[in-house]
Amino acid sequence: MAQVLLLCGLTCSGKSTFAARLAEQGWLWLSLDQDAWDVGHREQPLPATLQRDLKIAHKRRLREAVAAGRNVVLDYALPSRSRRDEYRALARDAGAEVRVLFFDVPAAELHRRLAERNAAGPGPHRVHVDPAQLDRWLASFERPGADEGGVETLRP
Secondary structure (H helix, E strand, C coil), rough: CCCCEEEECCCCCCHHHHHHHHCCCCEEEEEEHHHHHHHHCCECCCCCHHHHHHHHHHHHHHHHHHHHCCCEEEEECCHHHHHHHHHHHHHHHHHCCCEEEECCEEEEEEEHHCCCCCHHHHCCCCEEHHHHHHHHHHHHHCCCCCCHEEEEECCC
C-alpha cells in the first residue's frame, strides 16, 4: 500500500528539507513552492489563482501516484484542521496509508531561519517572505490537537 505523508508547519520549519530527503528515496514530492518557482513566482504569499491551479494539479498527481503504488510527500503548511482533514480524506480515498508530520518550531526560531533564508537569496524553497507575513501566518495557524490522531510532532 502506498504511503502519503502530509507535512504540516509554517514556513522555515524544515518541511522542504525533510521532503527532499524522501524524494531522494523515490517518494513523489509535491511542493507548491517548487511548482510556483518553476512558473516564475518569486514571493509569498502566492496569488490565489496560482495556488488553486497548483493544488488541483497536485491532487490529481497524488491520486495517480497512489494508484501506481508510489509514496507521496505533500509539502504544504496545512495550517488548519479542515485543510489537514481534506488531504487525509483525499489520500485515504486514493487508497493510501496516511500520516501527518507536524513541524513544531517556536516563533523566534522561525524568524531567525527566515532572516537567514531571505539573506541567502532566492531559490525554489527560499522565496522571499516578509517577516510581517510570517507573523500573520503564526497568528492564524491551527496547531494539530490531540483529538486529530495520527499526528507525529517533530521539534528542532
